Amino acid sequence: xxxxxxxxxxxxxxxxxxxxxxxxxxxxxxxxxxxxxxxxxxxxxxxxxxxxxxxxxxxxxxxxxxxxxxxxxxxxxx
Amino acid sequence: xxxxxxxxxxxxxxxxxxxxxxxxxxxxxxxxxxxxxxxxxxxxxxxxxxxxxxxxxxxxxxxxxxxxxxxxxxxxxxxxxxxxxxxxxxxxxxxxxxxxxxxxxxxxxxx
Numbered sequence: 401x402x403x404x405x406x407x408x409x410x411x412x413x414x415x416x417x418x419x420x421x422x423x424x425x426x427x428x429x430x431x432x433x434x435x436x437x438x439x440x441x442x443x444x445x446x447x448x449x450x451x452x453x454x455x456x457x458x459x460x461x462x463x464x465x466x467x468x469x470x471x472x473x474x475x476x477x478x
Numbered sequence: 479x480x481x482x483x484x485x486x487x488x489x490x491x492x493x494x495x496x497x498x499x500x501x502x503x504x505x506x507x508x509x510x511x512x513x514x515x516x517x518x519x520x521x522x523x524x525x526x527x528x529x530x531x532x533x534x535x536x537x538x539x540x541x542x543x544x545x546x547x548x549x550x551x552x553x554x555x556x557x558x559x560x561x562x563x564x565x566x567x568x569x570x571x572x573x574x575x576x577x578x579x580x581x582x583x584x585x586x587x588x589x
Contacts, residue, residue, distance in 0.1 A: 447564045448546075455547055463547030471563045 403465055404430060408458070415457030416441050426470070434470040443475040450474075482535035486528075486543050490553045494583050495525035498540045499550040503527045510562040511550040517569045518552075522586030523578055555581050 405423040412421050412435070419439040426432040435454075442450040450473040455462045462469060489496050495518070501507030503515040503525070518525050530537035530549055537549070544551055544558050552559040554577070559565065568574040578585060 447567070448558060448560050451560070451564065452545065460547070463541070463549075472567060 403461070405433060408433065408435060408466070408469070411459065411461075412437055412454060412457045416453065420476075426468075432468040433466075434472075436472045436474075438474050438476055440476055442473055445475075447473065482533065482539035483543065485533075485536060486539050489526065489528050490556055493526035493553075494555055494581075495523055495578075496528060496553050497525050497550055498528045498530055498536075498553075500529070500531050502529050507531060508549070510548070514550045514552060514562050514565050517565055517574070521569070521575055521578065523583055524586075554578065554583060557581075 405425060409421045409423055413419055416437070416439045418441070419437050422436040424434040426434055437454055439453075441453060445453075451471055454471060454473060458466060458469075486498075489498075497503070497511075497514060497518065499506060499508070499511035499515060501511055503519070506512035506515050515527070528536065528540075530540060540549070540551055541547055546558070546561060548561050550565075551561055552565055559577070560568075565574065568577060575585065
């Protein structure tokens with residue numbers, strides 16, 4: 401069951417309330433998304449740690465329901 | 479009897495650069511795995527590949543081991559570097575080559 405972009409954004413914002421989330425539906429099929437997430441929670445963390453925060457926010461859906469979520473993360477620019 | 483965990487650890491310990499992927503570097507069976515394999519070939523690094531599709535225990539085992547839910551997964555000198563998105567971003571910013579050089583991984587400059 402594919403997820404819609406708003407659900408993905410809600411899940412991320414529930415865990416990272418300050419996050420600016422930009423989601424692009426890459427294929428227009430509701431199944432292949434790119435998400436760019438900017439949050440102060442990422443400051444000073446490695447990319448692996450940043451991505452893990454997002455995976456945690458998605459509660460185990462990554463790799464399952466969300467096979468194709470291309471993810472980029474960044475801390476806000478000072 | 480070698481367990482999946484032992485196979486995973488020996489692949490990581492026994493290779494400077496190892497990619498856990500779907501398919502092989504010459505015959506990737508997933509677009510994300512293909513992307514990382516192509517990037518590594520492009521920067522001229524020799525790497526070992528582990529085809530997770532060949533063994534369901536390794537496919538799940540590497541996810542548990544790295545605490546990372548997706549395939550591919552790249553390890554350099556025992557360190558988990560990331561999946562497709564991170565490797566692609568590091569490649570595009572030029573960080574990947576610098577990182578490999580810093581780790582003492584030999585690059586084929588002709589590539």
